[in-house]
Structure formats: structure tokens, C-alpha cells
Amino acid sequence: MLVETNQLSFSYVEGKPFQLPEVQLREREQLLILGQSGSGKTTLLHIIGGLLAPKAGSVHISGQSLYALKGAALDKFRGQHIGIIFQKPHILAPLTVMENLQMANFFGKRDGKRNETLLKDLDIWHKRDQKVTTLSEGEAQRVSIARALANSPQLILADEPTASLDDANAARVIALLQEQAEKHHAALIVVTHDQRVKQHISTQLEVGGTR
């Protein structure tokens, strides 16, 4: 099993604790996590991604208990095994497109030999020396995807990747994520409230049980 969670719960300091559903994912599988706004989708994705320690429960990635790792060891594990596409792009504005990928390579201690192919596949190779502030929203999002894939992760996590896109671009971005995951033998988890994504990823999990 690539991802295995067990009895996860979380509480923000001010809020009530909430339980999160079990996630089990094999190598190369794709999973869609659905749920209304505020149901805990981003929280669950951040816990699986090693960014937010749960209050109780565990996450195993390829048999490694994620939160048994601390500090630099957790950062390195995350950098090497997990690629995250955030809801709000976290690309670094003062850097160029290529430098954003090299930064990911640096933190994951990887050589970046895939960077050129990735930028070509995502049709932003010609923008590699431009600062990300000069890019369109769609281009910046493709940089986020390229950066998430730059260290050949086994697991790709995408948070609301289609939220601000029209139908044609939403379909394109989902297809791109699926293609890249398949090409690089990675598993993919997409979190969304966007019903349009349902038709593309057949294995689905509901957070919050409100629907």
C-alpha cells in the first residue's frame, strides 16, 4: 500500500475536533476526494502530505510512518516522495520558472534531470528563464504542477486544481495531471468540491458525509 491512514482526527485550536475518513491507495492509483467547502478536504490532504500533524491517528507512506519522522528527516522524505500542488500557488515569485524547479530539487536532494522534459510536456519550456510574476494564471499553475513533479514523487497531491478554471481548462488540467501521474508511475489524489472532476477519476471518497 502506498498510502494508508488510520483513525485520523484533527482540531484547529479554536475548533471542534473532527474525524477524517480512511484513505488507502496503492501505487499508481488515482483517487478523488470530494466534499463541501469547510468539510476538511485541505486538512486531510495536508496531513497526508506531511505538512500538518494529526491530533490522533497515523499516516503511512510506503510503510513509513510519516509523523514518526521529524524536522529535516520529514522534509527530506516529503521532498523525495510527495509532490503537492497547493490550492493557492506557492511558487516563488522572485525566481524564474527553472529556479522554482531547482529549489524543489535542492530540498529533495535530487538532480533535476527531469526538469527539461517536464517543462516541455507542460508547454512552459519557452518561459523557463522568466520570473513567475510575468506568467499568466494558467502558466503559473503549470509551473506548480511541474514543480510538484520535479523530484519524481510516488505520490502527487492536488488541492482544488480546477477551482478558478473554465470547463475547457479544467478538463485540460485534470488530463495533464492524470497523464503526468501515469507517465511517471505516480499515484494521484485530487481534492475538490468541483463536480466537473467527478467524471474523470472514478475512485471517489467523500469527506464530511454531507452530500
Ligand SMILES: Nc1ncnc2c1ncn2[C@@H]1O[C@H](COP(=O)(O)OP(=O)(O)OP(=O)(O)O)[C@@H](O)[C@H]1O
Ligand atoms: N487555520 C485554521 N484555523 C482554524 N480553523 C481552520 C483553519 N483552517 C481551516 N479551518 C477550519 O477547519 C475546517 C476544515 O477546513 P478545510 O480547509 O480542511 O476545508 P475544505 O474542505 O478544504 O474547504 P474548501 O473547499 O473551502 O477549501 C473548516 O471548518 C475551516 O473553517
